[in-house]
Each structure stands twice: as C-alpha cells, then as structure tokens.
Amino acid sequence: MQTVLTAKLKLNTTPEQFKALRTTQLAYRDSLNYVSQYAFAHGKMSNAVRLQDATYEEIRLRFHLPSQMACSVPRQVGASYKTLWTKVKNNAVHRKEGKTKKRYKGLDKAPKFISPTLTYQYKKDYTFKKEQQVSILTLEGRVIVPYTGYNKHVALIQRGAEIGASKLWYDKPKKQFYLLVSLEIETADPTPETHKQVAGVDVGMRYLAVTATMQGDCTFHSGKQIVPKANHSARLRKRLQKKGTRSATRRLVAISGRERRLKQNTNHVVSKRIVQQHPQSLIGLEHLTDIRERTKRRKGKNAKQRKANRTFSKWSFAELHSMIAYKALLHRSMAIKVDANSTSQACPKCGHTCKENRPNKGLLFVCQNCQYTLHADLVGARNIAMRTLLIRQDWRGTGLLSVRAFCVG
Template sequence: MIVNMDELPATQSLTCKLKLLLTQEQAEAVRHTALAYRNALNHTSAVAFANGKMSQGMKLQTLVYQELRKRFGLPSQMACNAPRQVAAAYKTLWERAKSNAAHKANGWTKRRYKGLDKAPRFTALTVTLNHRRDWSLGKEQTVSIGTLTGRIRCRYEGWNRHLVWLAQPLYHGITLGAAKLWQDPVSKVWYLLVSIEKSLDPRAMDSITTVKGVDLNRRNIAVESNTRGKCRFYPGGHWRHLAERVASTRSALQAKGTRGAKAVLRKLALRERRLNADTAHCVSKAIAEPHAMVGLEWLKDIRNRTERRHSKKASVRRRKANRKVSSWSFAEVQAKTAYKTRLSGGVPIWVDADYTSQTCPICGHIGQENRPDHGLLFVCAQCGHTLHADLVAARNIGMRTLLIRQDWVRTGRLSAAPEASGDEAKAARLSRYAELRWSLDASSVL
C-alpha cells in the first residue's frame, strides 16, 4: 500500500517535563537568570507597545538587542529569544482583537477587547533556551543549562517513558528542540520543559486492525464505538462535579470583585486548568491504542457548535448549559487523543461533524426530529431505531472513519482531515455519508 505521507505527519511534537534537582547555589543562579529574562521581556514589551504594538520579531529584535545585552546582561541567544517571544505574544493579542471586532460586528458581544490597551506584562518566571547553545543533555540523566553566571549541570527526574527516550534520543527517534525553564508558582520547584519531535513508525499505517469513532460531548466526556460494535463511555461524573463546583465558586467570586476575590480566582483558574488537563490525559490515554484508526470530529465544527453561546436568541437555560460547555476543553481532549494515538502506533483522523448526532445509523434518516426533546435518547422518526444519542454519534463517526479507511486502501491516499477541501468536496462527502448503514459485518458497509 502506498501511503501519501504529505497528509500524515511523520513526527509528533510533545513536551517532556523534567524536574530539576538543583543545589541552593544553582537554584539562585537560575532564579537570577529568570528574573533578568523577565525584566528583559517586560522592557521589550514596552518598546513593542511604543512602536505601534509591534508583532514582527525581527524588527523588534533590532530595536532592543543591544540594550538586552548590555543593560540586562543577556547572552546573545536569549537576547534574540526575548523579542521573538514578545512579538508572538503581541501577535496573539492582535488575533484576539480581530476576532473580538468580528464578534462585535455580528452582535455577539458588546464588550470591547482591552488586551491591547497597555503593554502586556510578563509575570511568570520562565526562560526560553535554545538546544545546544543554552541547554543540552549530559550523561547519566543530567542536563546542562546556561545561566548569566555560567553553566550549571544537574540531575533531573521525569516521567519514565521520557527518561528512557532522553537516555538514548537517537535510538528512539527523538529530536531535541528548545526548552523552557519554568518555576512552579506554588511549589517553587524549577522544571525544564523540553520540546521534542518523535519520529513515527511508518509501518504502523499498514497494520490497522481496528477502526473507531469518538464523540466528545457535554454529558459524557467521550463515547467511543468501534466498527465491530464494541463501545465505551467515559462519563466523567467525578470531573464534571468538580468542574461545576469550580464554575459556581468562580461566578460567586466574580460577583464579589474584591482584590482578595481576584487572588482566589487566579488560583481557581490554575486548578481548573489542571483539572481539564488531568481529564484529557486519562480519557485520551484510554482511547489511544496501537493498530487503531481513531476518527474524531473536525474541530472547527465543534468550535462552531460552542459558539452558539454568543447568540442573543439563546435562552437563559441554554446559556447556563453553554457556560459548562465552554469549561470543558474539547480541543485538549482531541489533541491529546490524537497524539497519544500516534505515539502508540495508531492513526488519528478527522471527519466532518455535520449531522453525526441526527443521522440514523440503521436507515440513514437525517433530522432533528430523531432527537425528541433534545434528550438522551435517539429515536429514529422513520424506522424507530432507538439508542443512546451519544452512541449514535460515535457510531456515525466510526462509519465515516471506516469510509476514509476504505478510500485509503483503494486509492493509497489518506486524507487525515477535511480541512483544505472546498464546499463542493464537502457536499460530495456528505452525500456519501448519507449512504452509510450500520452493520456489524464491516465489509458490508460501503
């Protein structure tokens, strides 16, 4: 089988979080460097702001480079990284400002975006380090890091799989990239966050034995169904309970609006992020398996789905429900599922999300009437087929994934995402989806 490798990534990028075991003097040197770097970032941010809120890294670098070297004592690499980082931050702010302008034009919001009103301040203690120049791996689980007062070498701890990879990067197909020094604001422990690229085994693509669809939604974090009829629910009741409690505490604090409340809110935001990351980690780890082609809904469609919360027509109840939607990170669960699938030797792909929860898998009838009262049950208005609505969606995604799998076998081309194709190609795909019928004998699904 010929695989069109343009469509499939040959590598997977990920981050290894290494806990640094520093002596007191080493920790002092790292802290000194991080403070200087943070001051440099804030100076650069002010310069960028004064120059039309500049978001071009190279231009910004020419403005600040000499001063970063002399006044802040940064080595040359860091004096290049700081303006690059600041420019990237401004770029994000500009993008947010643009999308806010669009939302205002559509009447979704009345609020004006304030992110560009003053120069953003960098408060976290982080330093971006280039591989080989500013940081490198040493023997026996050690790492060498450049500081303003010279290089330090220390041991590190981390996740077992990462330790194995880093002990022999070449053997495991690992390419090391930039790293970030980061201090945990609560525990004050220093970490090195190393970006790596792991090359994927191209033979994995030839050995697919399972095809499954994964539906992400609000009631259950995820529901998966393979084309042989096996299904699995990830209900996440425990996480949902915690997330809802965090959300209600947050709105109470926001109403209060005092300085103390704001401090608690910041802590709460961190907790919420950890909770989401933990959820995404557990669910995606369970879904990923070797020799599996895992179909996910194309993310853009999911975003459109949650954008309903901006609508003025939305009822109070709807808005309340949507608030909970936005606190779930679909994107995070998806991204983690995709990368864990790749790393375990499977192939993640994306399919159109249109009508996945409204289409009858037995007779193909499409319509909102298949979801009486928008409830948990799917009841086909044509053939009467009745099933849990989330399972219907997972099965439809699974069948679309199988269709892509069969196209791949037939043509040798795999389209991993419906991204670039136009409206016509999409209409053609949707009409092919309408022909799909659920059957436990996979070969009879055309």
C-alpha cells in the same frame, strides 16, 4: 514520521542555584514586556527580525540577558503578536458573516506577559550531562543541576531522542523548578494497510468520550465523578476572587491549578484507555474549531447567557483530542479530524437528519423517519466512525488523506 513529546523534569536545585534561576526568569519576563511595549508602540509589530534589530542591544544592557536569550525574546513576542493578528482577522471575517457581533480586543493594548516561564535553546542555553544532570544558563553563568523525571522520558533523553527547545517553569505554590523538554521520536509512517480498523470518538459533558467501531463495539467514558469536582473548584475560585481579601488571595494561590490538574489527569487517563483499546486503527475525532462561534447561545448580557457560555467551556476537549492524537501515534494508530456537523442529529441507519431526532436534547435518539432508537452519544460516535471509514476508503483509493491528521507539536 516524527512525533513530539514533552518531558517534565524536576530540577533538584541548591538555594544558590534556585536564586540564580529565579532571577533569570524574572529578568526574561521583564524583557518580554519591554519588547511587547515597543512592538505595540510601533504599529503592533509582529516581525521577529525587525523586533530583534530594534531591541537586542537594549535587552542586553537593561536586563543583562545572554545573547541567545536576547534573541529568543523578540521571537517569542513576535509569535504572540502574529497569533493575536490572526485572531483579529478571523474575528473580522466572523463579524462580516454574522456569526458574532463581538469585536476581538486582544490588540487594544500591549499584551502583558505575567508568567515568568523561560525558553531555552538546546546546546546553546542548556545541555544534558551524565548521571542525570543538566547544565542551564543563568545571568550568573551556567549551573549544573541534577534532575528526575518519568523513567521512559529520561531513557529517551539518554538514548538518543532528538532534543529541542525547553521551558523553565516555576511551580509557585511548591516553590519548585521544572524543565519542560521537547523530544522528537521516530514513529512508523501510517498506511491504509497498517490501519485496517476505524473508530469514532464523540466528546461531551455527560460522557467525556464515547467510542464506537464498525463492528458494533462501544465504550463509555463517564465524567460523572470528575465533572462535579471541577465545577466545585471553579465555584470556589469564583467566590474567593469576588471576596478579594488577603486571606482569600493566599487561598487562591494554595489551590491554584487544582482544577486544571484534575482535568489534565482525567484527559490523560481517558485518552490512554481509548488508544489502548484501538491499536493500529484510524481514530476519527470531531473537528471542533470555532465551535463556540458555530453553536447557538442565548442573547443578552444576563445570568442565563453567562451560564450558557460556561456550559460550553466546562471541559478542555481540545486537550483531550491532542492527547489522543499523540498517544495514537505511539500505539501505531493515527487520529484524524472529521466533519462534526449534525453527528448527534443524523440517523446512522437511514441518514435522516433533524433536531427532532433528539427530543428535548436528551440522552435518547429517536429517528423521526425510521424510528431507530439508541443512546444519543453513541449515535454521534457511530456517525463519526462511519465518516472515518469513508476517509479511509478514499485514502486507500487515492493514496492521500482527504482531511488533515493531527500534528502534535
């Protein structure tokens, strides 16, 4: 079974190499916006082959990109338009079913590419050399740059991991280039015999994650110290954006990414603890797709509605799920999606389900049928664990998983 990792390599460039990479990045971004405008003007085209046939020569002449980069640009733009068309179609279905009244506006104008992140193809645009060096293509030809990175990732690159495409990312506040390299490593194929244990993971704001097993073990991963810091960064960013002065803009640049890095680091720590506590297990995660559409929110365009909307978007739970998924494979476990419907309202003892089981939507769960009482988040984790156990039983009996396992890539 193939598992995809991303290795973050720091490029130690000279001033001349730095200038060459930056010029190439900006030219690549300008070509993306040119192709995006062309696609929008010609029926919001998403076919990468047609886009390449129509824009390849102009990209080479106007932006002087090498041939492989000139081929990558239409593919990237076409993929972006396909994603937007999917969102438009899904929004139309949701509006028809009455799940939302808002119309998706992502294709009302041509998408604009702001980030200068550049895509490289392995063995065509970049290759690895000996002594931790990488050869990278620029507008002025190839440059050979030394790199450093996480020791385990560097070892995988040097010892035969399957290397894929990479992205040249520029950290503007630090004025530093990084190469984000896709690596594929081989992991053992999961079977019911190798995954004898099950665990359920419930996510939330009071506790970022709560885990439970069928043996009664449980773990609480609190967000008490982290979430207020993230909220403070969000409030600070909002005030600076509202002020709009030059000094406020400089301050925004200085603190840009701080909130994102804090959340990402916390998710890494929490996901690592979870998978280390449950080796060779089947880990159940809630299926949170379209959770915003399925969750009731306040009506009207007022401060209360905006506050409620922010509450649903405070933490990147999808990122936490994806980290648990790929780290689980590295620890000989596997993460799967289970139905998230009423996990915190269903009694794990008698099965009675109603909103009144959680008085005032608080931390205490009290079953109105059998009076079973427990921490509400732990009830959610136990329900997820039981649903995961049912999936494992079906897997053992039929040889097929009844739900799709996470595919990280």
